[in-house]
Every structure is written in structure tokens, then in C-alpha cells.
Amino acid sequence: MPDKPRLSREQIAQRAARELTDGAYVNLGWGIPNLIADYLPKGITVYFHSENGILGMGRRARPGEEDYDLVDAMKVPVTLIPGASFFNQADAHLMTRGGHLDVAVLGGFQVSEKGDLANWKIPGSKGIGNIGGAMDISAGAKNLIVCMEHNTKDSAPKIVKQCSYPLTGIGCVNTIITDLAVIDVTKSGLVLREVAPGWSPEEVQAQTEAKLQVRGRVPEINLG
Amino acid sequence: MPDKPRLSREQIAQRAARELTDGAYVNLGWGIPNLIADYLPKGITVYFHSENGILGMGRRARPGEEDYDLVDAMKVPVTLIPGASFFNQADAHLMTRGGHLDVAVLGGFQVSEKGDLANWKIPGSKGIGNIGGAMDISAGAKNLIVCMEHNTKDSAPKIVKQCSYPLTGIGCVNTIITDLAVIDVTKSGLVLREVAPGWSPEEVQAQTEAKLQVRGRVPEINLG
């Protein structure tokens, strides 16, 4: 495995933030996605959705400002932006499942070349596991972005031909953003859109089990 | 047909009102049922439900008091009682269909001995007909009372072995209140509970196509 710098978790979030546009309604999942709100492009307003019935979450609450009736899906006290609204959890998931969100960003254990996502349970782990809202979100998102490291801690590829982990959803992922690349899931397979600075498409492919298609020159990820 | 006095429409409504208990949630349909609110027993509070999203309707609006954003299912301007609430039409019918109402009272063209109800369309009538909320209400009511005249204008029985009119719901009616009788629909058939003053069970049976069971002495309807 090339000993070159990869994007940090924060940089993955920063790159993902550039996929969000002004006025978008967006759900952010656990892990790297949850860092995205800190890196929004200047001048845009994004309405963050939380599955517990909030639209228009603002920044996290500062010490002393916490209200434990106002928490996000990770139980973290948050604030509201003007124009926020509350609704019940069924309506919150009517939004996720019904395709009302513009973008959903989830973490991932594995993504397959067909856009299958596995992100809720590690095989052999103790206990029954936790699904939460991930299956509703992945089934309904108009544009599902997965943010994750390109490889496991043991260097195994996480972008695979077929997921070996328990699935969250099938054919649901639109874009994968990792510490090495931005990859689009298309009908004809995975297309390499951008590579991490200093990495070649061939080097990224070597870290990837699934075949990555290259169409012309592949630019480097620009965090500017 | 015996030339004896029958209950008036108002008296049918008055008798039906006695089936309502304190605190009950009640939907009243078109026709005779709509007269019931005027005859509530003293000292009880009933919460009237309207399928357009009102719980806690009060009396009809007096002249000059009308607000055309506050109408019942018949488009008649109404008032509210304290503790009223508004909700959308889907939730209004979640209440009807989900068995949340204590009592629903509908008008009827025919009721069969199995409790089938026909009340939305007269065979051979012009146009496609109007279902409105009647099918949801009849399918979901915990206790469905039908108020109607015992016979058609042509003296034909409206309580029949099998409905010949287009059905609203099957096996849904619990009690029938007419200008001649109060009849319960039971698993073993129709049971005559009360007869109009001056009418004998035999005379009521003669006006009824379906078989009426008589268990002991059948009291007269008491409007007191």
C-alpha cells in the first residue's frame, strides 16, 4: 500500500460539503458525515434534517447552552436556525423514504459496484446490531453520498464487487467520497471522478476491489 | 301497511342520542344523524368529530356568526366547544378507520340481516355517485348505528335479507334505529330491542324483509 498521505476524516467531510447546494434539505448520518456541517461553502444555507423530527438544525450547542429536548440523531444537543420546524418521527421518515431530502450522507463499511451499501453491522460482532434510520434513508434518498475510508484498518478494500457485510440497502448509493477518491455509481458501474492529491487513478484502483472506470483525465480533489 | 303513527325524523334522532354516553367521540353522517346533536341527554359532553379535521364541534353557527373556514362535513358553519382540536383529513380518517371513535351514526338506504350497509348510491340514479367518508367510517367504527326510515316511500322494507343497492360496507352495522324499531345486529342475526309506541313486534316484522328475533318482552321506545 503506497505510503502517501490520504485525506483526513475532516477533509473527506470538507470535500463532501462541496456537494451541497444553497437551500438543500440534507440528512447527515453517524461518523464522518456528522463532520460535514462544519465545512459548508460560504454563503449557502442548508437545512439539516434529523430523523427525530427536526428540520433546520444549526450548530451544536455550546457548553451551558444545551437543551436536552433539542438533540440530533446522535443525542448531541444542537441549536436551530430561523425557519426550523418540528414534526413527529413518522413524518421525519416520510421525508427520508419519500425522496423529499435533496441529499443524504451516510457512513459505510462497504459499498459494492452496484451501489449496495453495508453500514449497520460488522459480521461476527456481538449483539443484534443497530439499524436506526439508515435503511429508510438509503431506500429513499434522491442523492445518497457515502463517506468512508477507502480501506479498512487492515488495508482491505471497502469498495467491493459484492458486499460481504450485512446490507443496509441495495443499489442505493450515488456517490462515494473516501480519503482517496470521489466515485460515482452509474448504471454501467463505478466511475472515478476525482483522486486524492498525489494519487494516480491506477494507485486508487489498486486499493479498490471493484473496477473503476476512468473517463478522460481525472482531476485531484480540490478542497479550496 | 298499518296506518299508525311512526316516529318522526327528529324522534329517530332523539332516540339515537340516548345511545351516546358522556365523553364519547362521535361522528354524525348526513340526514337524520345530523339532527342528533340537538337531542343530547342533559349533563353529558360529547365530542363531535368531523371528517374534515375537527374534534369538538359545538352547535351550528347563528346568523352573523358564520366563519366559512369552520364548517362541518355538510359545509354548514359550526362552532367549537372548549378543548376542540384541528388536524388534517388523513388523521381525521385515521380516527374513523382505526376504531378511535366510540360511535358513528350514518344514514342508510338498506341494511341487511348480516349488517351490510348500503347508503351511498341509488341504483339507476344519474351520475357516478358520492362516497365521501362513509366507507372509511363504516369499515372502522367500533359501534356503527344506522338511522333511517323503516320503509321506503313506496313502503318497501329497507331492512332486508341482502342489499340490492350498491354497498357501503359489509357486516359493519351494530344497531339500526328507525321510525318503527331499535334493532341490534348480532352474530345470530337481527334482534328486536324496542318497538315504536303502539307497534307490536309482529307488526314491525311485517314491515321488515329480514327475520327479527324477539327475546322476551320487547319494550316500547322511550324518548323521555
Place this chain on the structure above:
Amino acid sequence: MKQKISPSLDAVVADIPDGARIMFGGFGGAGFPNNLIQALSRKGIKEITAISNNCGTREGELGIMFKNGQVRHVIAAFPGPHSNYFQECYAKGEVTCELVPQGILCERMRAAAAGLLGFYTTVGVGTEVANGKEERVIDGKRCILEKPIHADFALIKAEKADELGNLTYRLAARNFNPIMAMAASTTIVEVDEIVPVGSIEPENVITPAIFVHRIVQAKGLRYAG
């Protein structure tokens, strides 16, 4: 901030194409988007599928669309004895109509909104409504399969919108409006008043802004007939 406020009734409906599937809010004279309906009719739209509890009253509410022969198909629970123009069109075979129990009409729209593909209900079993629908027994109860009703546009009426599209409704003028707002691809709301963002208490928002795509302020014509 994305701009959802439209300068005029005519502008806000300008791109609704002939043949569109359109939901119309309102019940019993309350909560009808009368000004939007007038603008849509004025624009000369043709061949629409209208999804609405009823078919208007005389020239009021949806009535004008039938008078002008602009509707090809209706999905309704209570076409209405007062909708003489609908009745005429229907008798002449110029309009077809699917009659749906009112609560099922709501649920089918909500299913579309919620990304569900169908549901089983006992409502309508054994009646004309069940014709052609899949029937089965679940937990000992006969039930039929009902499918979602989607629409390209919803025209709805609210009392207030903030500039983002959060809505509140007045009294029983709420009725079908919040359901249709959720079920259509593009929701256009006519309101009495547009208020600044933040004016509506977040806990009192009835339709969250995510469901509202275009807002137009209109003085309320009303057809109580």
C-alpha cells in the same frame, strides 16, 4: 436562501403543462386554492387529471375547470351533487372519474408522500370500490390492495407562509392541504399572508418548508356556494 416566492398567480402556474396530474386542496368551501385555480383555468390548460375531494360547486372551486372543459380525468371521493359542470361533462363522457373513499384518498396520497408502494385496507371490501383490485385475507380480515396516488403538482391554500415555505392553516381550512403538499412533486401554495422567516413557532408549523416549492400571496376569493 432559495427564492420560493412568486410575484403573481399567473407566473406561479405558468409552467404547468397540459395533461398534468394536479392535486387540489379544500373541503366544504374551506381551504380551496381558488385564486390558483382561476389562474390555471385562465391560462387555458387542457386535459388535466384532477385529484380532489370534490368537483367544485357551480363555477366555484374546481367548477370553472369543468365548465371550460379543461379536465380529462378526476380522482375524487365526493364529486358532489352541486358540481353541475362536472355532472354534465361526466354524462357526456368528456370526463372520466375514479371514485375513492375519502380516507383512502388521503392514505393513497400519503403513501405516495411516504414512499410506500401500496397498503391493505378493509375499506371498500365487497363494494364497487373493490372492483379490479387485489383482494386477500390478512389476520382473518378481507382486505384490498390500494396503490399510491402521485401528482406532478399540488395547488393548496394555507393561511400563512414564512419566506421559506413553512405553513399554518386556519381552522378547518387545513383539511386535505397538508397531505397534498407532501404528495406532489411540486407544491404551490396560495396564502393570505407571507411572514418573515422565524415568525412561526417551530412547534406550530403544520407543513414544514421542505414540502413547499412555490409561494404566492393572494387575497382570498371565496366560493362558499
Place this chain on the structure above:
Amino acid sequence: MKQKISPSLDAVVADIPDGARIMFGGFGGAGFPNNLIQALSRKGIKEITAISNNCGTREGELGIMFKNGQVRHVIAAFPGPHSNYFQECYAKGEVTCELVPQGILCERMRAAAAGLLGFYTTVGVGTEVANGKEERVIDGKRCILEKPIHADFALIKAEKADELGNLTYRLAARNFNPIMAMAASTTIVEVDEIVPVGSIEPENVITPAIFVHRIVQAKGLRYAG
């Protein structure tokens, strides 16, 4: 007026029998009926089926019920990494668990509330969740049949109740509570405050009184852990 207000936490749960199916509101530390849960546990109830997004945190929320071995079966979306007592019970086989996607958990309860017998969804297709469920293709999409979830009781938390049982919720403490209120045969609500009838604006009622059977005022214990 029917009296729905109960004098005490212990009285209000006294008749909930062993083996009952009970829904518990709350999400992320907000909106849990903690006082009712404590009373239910204190009463020594046994063998319940708990329907809840999660299984509590340590001894907080539902945690105490697992610590005391009072739960036989759980239907949950996110049993939770922090519910150590649930995890222990589950590992020992003392508790069984049905894992349900969170939005589908809501919809299945809402289906029970709405008198629907089942619905088709794409959620969970091709995953463990689909095991044993009917699968079919509707409009070209693979989907599975999900059935309603009913309960004997719902224990919920609201901010205010009027004396009839109309409820409002504070901020995101709303979450599952309004859905469960509609889905259970008997709904018991713990509130911060009981206000006179007429104090809540009819347009701002979130849970109409028809869904609320018993009310108890309780100072809020809170388990933010």
C-alpha cells in the same frame, strides 16, 4: 366530563398486566416517559413486550426494565450500544428482539393506528430485515410486506395536557410520542403540566384528546446518559 387525570404514577400503571405489549416514546434522551417507566418497573411487572426505538441507557429510560428482567421481547430500531442491561439479557437469551428500520417502525405503528392491515415498502429489501417477509415487485420495484404493530398500552411523554388530554410537545421531545399515542389501545401520558381545557389553541394541538386515555403530572426525571 370523563375524568382522565390520575392522582399518581403508581395508580396510573396499576392495571397493566404481566405480558402486556407496551410502546414507549422517546428518542435520544428526549421525550421518554421516565417516571412512568420507573413506576411500571417498581410495580414488578413481568414478561412485557416493549416497543421502543431503543433499549435505554444503563439504568435510564428502559434500562431499568432490562436490569430487573421484566422484558421478554423487544421491537426496536436501535437497541443501542449504551443499553448494557439489554445487551446482557440478549446475550443470555433472556430477551428476544425484532430489529426494525426506524421509519418502518413508525409506519407499522401508524398502520395499526389507521386501521391498515399492511403496506409494501422498498426499505429493507435484500437485507436481513426482509427475511421471512413476503416480497413482490410493484411498479418495477422490489418491495416487502410490513404488518401493523399494535400495543395494549403506550407510555408517552408530553409537555402539556389539557384536562381532556389534548397534548403539546416541547422541541424534539415530540419524536415517537404522537405516533404511539395513536397506535395503542390505552395511552397513558406523563406531562410536565396539566392546563385547563381551552388553554391550548385548537390549531396548535399536536395529539388530539381522542388518543389520550390517562394523564398524570410528573416532575421530569431525566436520563440524559
